[in-house]
Amino acid sequence: MPQSCLHRVTENRALGGGSFVLRVAGPFEGVRAGQFCMLQSAELWLFLLPRPFSWFDVFEPGDTALRSDEATGAATFLGKVVGPGTARLAALEVGDELHVTGPLGRAWPSVEEGGPEPICIAGGVGLAPFLLWAKEGRAARKPVSLLYGGASAQALPAAGDFAATGADFHYATLDGSRGHRGSVLDLYRDLVGRGLLDGAAPVYCCGPDPMMEAVAAECRERGLRCVVSLETYMACGYGVCNGCTVEVRSAGRFAGRRYVKSCIEGPVFDSEELLWHASTAHG
Amino acid sequence: MTRKALVVRLPFGLVLDTPVLSASGCYGAGLEGAAFGDLAALGALVTKTVTPRPRAGNPPPRIYETPCGMLNSIGLENPGVEAFLANDLQRALQQSRPLILNVGGESLEEYEAIVERVQGCGAVALEINLSCPNVQGGALPFSTDPAACELVVRRCRERSTLPFFVKLSPNVSTSLLLEVAAAAEAAGADGLTLINTLLGRAIDWRRRKPRLALGSGGLSGPAIKPVAIHCIASVRAKTRLPILGVGGAASAEDICEFLAAGADAVQVGTAQFRDPLAAVRLVQEVEDLLVGAETSASELTASTRAR
Ligand SMILES: Cc1cc2nc3c(=O)[nH]c(=O)nc-3n(C[C@H](O)[C@H](O)[C@H](O)COP(=O)(O)OP(=O)(O)OC[C@H]3O[C@@H](n4cnc5c(N)ncnc54)[C@H](O)[C@@H]3O)c2cc1C
Ligand SMILES: Cc1cc2nc3c(=O)[nH]c(=O)nc-3n(C[C@H](O)[C@H](O)[C@H](O)COP(=O)(O)O)c2cc1C
Ligand code: FES
Numbered sequence: 003m004p005q006s007c008l009h010r011v012t013e014n015r016a017l018g019g020g021s022f023v024l025r026v027a028g029p030f031e032g033v034r035a036g037q038f039c040m041l042q043s044a045e046l047w048l049f050l051l052p053r054p055f056s057w058f059d060v061f062e063p064g065d066t067a068l069r070s071d072e073a074t075g076a077a078t079f080l081g082k083v084v085g086p087g088t089a090r091l092a093a094l095e096v097g098d099e100l101h102v103t104g105p106l107g108r109a110w111p112s113v114e115e116g117g118p119e120p121i122c123i124a125g126g127v128g129l130a131p132f133l134l135w136a137k138e139g140r141a142a143r144k145p146v147s148l149l150y151g152g153a154s155a156q157a158l159p160a161a162g163d164f165a166a167t168g169a170d171f172h173y174a175t176l177d178g179s180r181g182h183r184g185s186v187l188d189l190y191r192d193l194v195g196r197g198l199l200d201g202a203a204p205v206y207c208c209g210p211d212p213m214m215e216a217v218a219a220e221c222r223e224r225g226l227r228c229v230v231s232l233e234t235y236m237a238c239g240y241g242v243c244n245g246c247t248v249e250v251r252s253a254g255r256f257a258g259r260r261y262v263k264s265c266i267e268g269p270v271f272d273s274e275e276l277l278w279h280a281s282t283a284h285g
Numbered sequence: 286m287t288r289k290a291l292v293v294r295l296p297f298g299l300v301l302d303t304p305v306l307s308a309s310g311c312y313g314a315g316l317e318g319a320a321f322g323d324l325a326a327l328g329a330l331v332t333k334t335v336t337p338r339p340r341a342g343n344p345p346p347r348i349y350e351t352p353c354g355m356l357n358s359i360g361l362e363n364p365g366v367e368a369f370l371a372n373d374l375q376r377a378l379q380q381s382r383p384l385i386l387n388v389g390g391e392s393l394e395e396y397e398a399i400v401e402r403v404q405g406c407g408a409v410a411l412e413i414n415l416s417c418p419n420v421q422g423g424a425l426p427f428s429t430d431p432a433a434c435e436l437v438v439r440r441c442r443e444r445s446t447l448p449f450f451v452k453l454s455p456n457v458s459t460s461l462l463l464e465v466a467a468a469a470e471a472a473g474a475d476g477l478t479l480i481n482t483l484l485g486r487a488i489d490w491r492r493r494k495p496r497l498a499l500g501s502g503g504l505s506g507p508a509i510k511p512v513a514i515h516c517i518a519s520v521r522a523k524t525r526l527p528i529l530g531v532g533g534a535a536s537a538e539d540i541c542e543f544l545a546a547g548a549d550a551v552q553v554g555t556a557q558f559r560d561p562l563a564a565v566r567l568v569q570e571v572e573d574l575l576v577g578a579e580t581s582a583s584e585l586t587a588s589t590r591a592r
Contacts, residue, residue, distance in 0.1 A: 006321045006561050042559060049353040049507045049535065052559055103321070103561060237348050237355060238558035241317040244310075244333075244359045245348035260341045261362065 003032075004240075006103040008044055011094050012071055020083040021127065021159035022092045023058065026100050027072040033060045035134035036231060036270045039104025040239040041079065043090050052103065053087040054236045054265075055079045056130035056208075059137075059163065077102075080130040080160050106239050108270045110135055110206055111229060113143065118203035120229070122148045123186050123217055125209020126157050131231050132208070136167035145170050147199060151186030151209070155179040187216050204229065207273075218273035228273040234264040241266045249277040290575040291568070291582055293328065293550050295527045297448045297475050299409055301328040301383065301550055303568045304582040305540060308531050308554030309333055309387040309412060309452070310359065312564075314377035321561040326568040328550055329383040334414045336389050337399045339365035349487050349496040354506030354533070355555060356485050358497045361389060366402050378407045387452070389414040393437055396427075400441045400449075411447050412529075413438070413474075416454035416481035428454035428465060428481075435468035442473035450529055452478035455509075455516050466520045476527035478552070479516045483509050506555040507533040514546045521547025521589050535563075537570035544582055547589035 009026040016022050024041075040052035058080040061068050068076055083092050094100060110131070113119060119139070122132050129150060139146040145167065151174035152158045158180060161171055173181025174189040182189040186209075193199040204227035207217045214230045221228035237243040247261035248268065256262055256275060264271075291303040306329045312318055315330040324330070342362025349356045363369065366388075377384055386408035390396040396413065403411065415437065416428040427437045438451055451469040453462065466477055482503025487496040495501070513532025521528060530548025534540055535556035543551040553564040560566070575581055 004320055051350050051355060101560065235346055235348060237350075237357075237555075238561075240320075240561055242311060242313045242561075243348065243357070243558055244342060244362050245357060247342065247345050247347060247362070249345070261345070 004104055004106060005030075007101070008099045009102050010071075011096055011098045011100055012069060012076060013096060014092070014094050016092070017159035019156040019159065020092070022081050022083075023078050023160060023163070024081060024091055024094060024100070025076060025078045026102065027074065027076050028102075029063070029074040030057075030060050030077045030102075030105075033057050033077070033105045033134070034109035035138055036108065036110035036131045037105040038107050038131075038239070038269060039102050040106065040236070041091060042101045043094060044099035044101055050087055050090070051237050052101065052239065053091070054233070054239055054269075055081065056231070057105065057134060058130045058160075059133050078163075080127050080133075082127045082159075103239060107265055108268055110231075110270055118200050119143060119146065120204045120206045121190070121199055122146055123190060123205055123207040123209070124148060124150050125186060125213045126152045127159070128207075128209030128213075128231070129160060130208070132169075132206075133163060133167070135206070136164055136169040139169075140167045148172070149174065149186045149189050149193070151175065151189065151213070153177065185216075186213065187220060190217075190220070202226070207231070214273075215278050218278065221273065230271055230273050230276075232264055232269045232271060232276075234269065236265055239265045250275050251277060288572055289581065290572050293582055295476065295549060299383070299448065302326075303328040303571070304544060304548075304550040305564050305568045305571060306385070306529065306550055306552045307331055307557060307564050308552035309414065311554035311557045314373055314384070315380045315382060316373070316376055318557070318561040318565075319380060322565065324380055324382055324565055326565050327382050328568075329385050329409065330377070330380065331385045331412055331552060332377065332387050333363060334361050334387045334389040335363050335366050335369045335399070335403075336361060336391070337366055337395045337402070339363065339368065344498040346496065346498055347502075349502070351485070351487055351504065352508060354504055354508030356487055356497060356502040356504055357482070358499045358502035360499075366399055370403070370406065374406060383409040385410045385412050385450070387412040387414050393440060396437050397440050397444055401444045404445060404447060408447065410475070411445065411449035412452050412478055413441055413449050414452045414481070416452055429457050429461065431461075431464040431468040434465045435472045438469045438472035438474050448475040450474065450476040450478045450527075452481055455480035455512055455532075456484050459515070459519050462516060463519060463523055466524060470524055470526055474526065476529065476549075477520060477524070478529040478531060479520060479548075480509070480513045480532045483512060505533070507535050507539075509533045510539060510542075514542060517543065517546040517548050518589070525590060535559075537567055537574045540567060540571045541574055541585065544585035545588065547586060549586050550582075
């Protein structure tokens, strides 16, 4: 059952470049990789809508990574300051309260039986929904391959949090300050071209809209399944405001539909389900 | 358990356990919120507007946050009355909270048709939305022109044995609002709902484009609370009809303020986006406030009627 309640902040780690990892105590049950929650700092005096955030990491009771003030469990969120809501989250201090509503939305689809392991492509804080996925991969399958891109090394926070997952990281930066010089898409083409990545594997992607759109176009050309996690503007996150709709192709699970709620039917979509120009109009 | 400080008895026989309701378009029909906890404390659930035909709604982006509020341009997205009755109504009624069914249309004929279609559906009352700002060629004239309002309300009255509230727009002068409210009362409305959203617009000046795909939208949230209080108090001074107050209520203090303005009960809209249990949690807080002040919801409302 999803929850909507207050949790205490146990850590807020600044990562430079406006990025941060916020950590809160409490039981968080049933979270699956790719799902999100709505976050909101507890003070009422200045009314702001809650902000959608992917679950970065979730620790169950008994996990050795828990601290003494996290007896019932803990969760982390990877954020980047882009406006007032994220600035407020970045400024939270240990002991402050945070309202968390979730888990919400659709998770990454599970790997097809006997099919190839998906290749994960992340841009900036689009890395967030891949940590739980990598953890699941570690437990059930094999280490995931992660292509991680941004403008510069500073725009690539938190890869260290993946250490225990054994994920196989490949970096791309536009200025060449870390890894491949260029976009993650260039990096993908390069690695597939050199036979270092499975060119038949589906692609799971999360990052800025233009990046996801470019990756989706590449996958279409190659005849690959591409699954994306959209960052739609949201008010409620649980399906009651009808504000987060994206335009879809009227086919498959969306036959007869034009708009669907990203918070309920997404944020994870097969890229072929989306009408890109319309769905990313806010970007 | 009835809580004495909270119970609201409306003249046409409807009894609400508490004056805290959910607002139309901000809580579906309660099904989504029920996933987070028990809604039994709510006074009533008001559904999103249901129209005779399905409506896909407006293109995105449909929402934009503004200081202490938000703009929306949803465009009355809904599956249409037939799909609603077939798929959603039974589950909504099973929530065991009184259901107030909000209905709308684009023409006189559509209002007649939908009011007729939903008779006997199990709702305790209807709320007739005459005031959505987000439908082109839509219902607005009914809420801004007393003669048009009187006509549509009269036609609805002739077709409805269910009691109904008429939901009005604040996008008029106070004197016109009073005329429209009087027209609704004269035509047989059982109550009024005040207010729907205020027209507003935000612009991304760097791109020289409005933030919402269709340009303007409806402003809601705490930013509009003083407007709602003004409208309610102004109309209350002229009528004894029950008033459902709505517009920016987010705290127990706010609910009591609406009651003291003359509302009989208060709907919580945008605040439900912050927390699926926002309205449910307010019920207890409102009771504590009222008991602490040695008063009750009905006493607060009545204090304005006496004037
Ligand atoms: C399902 C989902 C998961 C997300 N996960 C994360 C996460 O793990 N970490 C993280 O840092 N961010 C995440 N986001 C994005 C995050 O919610 C926004 O950055 C945040 O809401 C911005 O709020 P703000 O008040 O700081 O900025 P605002 O003032 O609201 O916006 C600043 C700028 O960002 C744009 N913007 C605002 N919201 C969004 C959005 N949702 N998508 C795209 N652009 C937007 C605005 O148009 C504006 O240009 C996620 C979004 C969604 C929908
Ligand atoms: C996203 C959204 C959708 C709405 N949809 C409807 C609707 O379908 N019918 C209706 O009568 N009012 C609708 N409203 C108006 C609300 O019911 C309410 O009158 C208004 O938002 C002011 O209250 P608030 O500030 O508490 O939200 C909607 C409001 C919002 C924010
Ligand atoms: S964010 Fe409100 S319906 Fe999706």
